[in-house]
Amino acid sequence: MTAATNGKENGTRPFSRFELLVAGRYLRARRRDTFISVIASLTMVGIAIGVATLIVVMSVMNGFRDELLSKILGLNGHFTAFPVDETFTDYEDVKIRLEEVDGVVSAVAFVEGQALASGPYNSAGINVRGMTLEDIRKLPLLYNSAELGGWDNWDELEGVAIGQRLAQSLGVTIGDAITIVSPRGSQTPFGTTPRIRSYPVNVIYDVGMVEFDSFYVYMPLQSAQDYFRAYSDRLREGHEEPPLMATDEEIDAAYERVYEATAVEVFLQDPDATGVMQLPLEQAAERPMIFTNWQRRNETFFSALQVERVVMFTILSMIVLVAAFNIISSLVMLVKDKGQDIAVLRTMGATRASVMRIFCMTGTAIGFVGTFIGFVLGVILAINAETIRAWVSEVLGIALFPPEVFLLSALPSRVDAGEVTTVLLMALALSFLATLYPAWRAAQYDPVEALRYE
Known part of the structure; x- marks a missing residue:
């Protein structure tokens, strides 16, 4: 009676040493429990794979979004201000x-236009952007990405800067000339003639994003203004209209050339503050301008990325859910196998709650170990994602995540502590919930019925 009473007291105390010992004993496989042990091990592996997969995929998608965002906002402003109606001569x-x-x-001003670039071996459509060296220095991503050549004397030299992929496509290097053809040329009695000019390559840059490295060509601001004829001739103050048969010298003396810009890009301290900053910027411009922000320009693209993240998280969570259901099956079999043990525990004074806690701890331990293994494996894989990608590509001889498709030259990855914590809590919660039904069934065992035929 005393032993039974002591057993009851020990059993009824939540998470006592007695309950921990019994739960630990059920986790250790004996010869006749091998099948159940295999099921539990597979369940643990399934949870580990699910957690690791979730961490790796979410980290890669975070890195992909951040890398795209940093590249796009590193070369394009958070706001782009275009003039309304009037010529944009007061851009400075x-x-x-x-x-x-x-x-x-x-804030940077630029002149922009589309053209065709031709080299010795190929031609490609390009976007030409004219900027001063002062403004290029405000774009560290571009200024620091020069692989060949340099930005020295940029404003004085009539050359261009092209991306590494475009240089490879055209078959040119530093010092070679490329021909730029614009369809908007001079007006003649026979129609519009294309404007064709050759420029030496002064800089070859590599920002690590295919769209920019293969499409954008930079040239000095005044060279771009002259090429695209972004200027107007105004009559100088104090001068009269020159006569009809005036000489070139008289025309130059009477008129002055006023250069224009296409737009001004504005870079903010907080890229997400576009809604708050738009009105102050419109007021500061002191002239009619249309302000478009990066979120509106890339709304479809980043919305698709966000939807993809949610869908991938939901789908991959099913792996953990399936593994959690395996906990139910392994515990149900364990309860069936340990029916006599449960009856003995009950007759020794263990309460229903104590039995339920024992099996909850058993199942949760499986989920905890699997989650921990998945956490370690997932973080290691996420941190070394690019190294692993390069190694697999080299071994298999195929291009994994080709930059032409995924826009980036390397596989980015960023482990987010908040998301990792969410994944771990979800896995642990599912593991715990999966133990409730089998543990409840174990607690309902009637010791008299279980031992009647023993």
């Missing part, structure tokens, strides 16, 4: 006023 004044707004890091 507008740029200075926009930079004085609190929360603005910098």
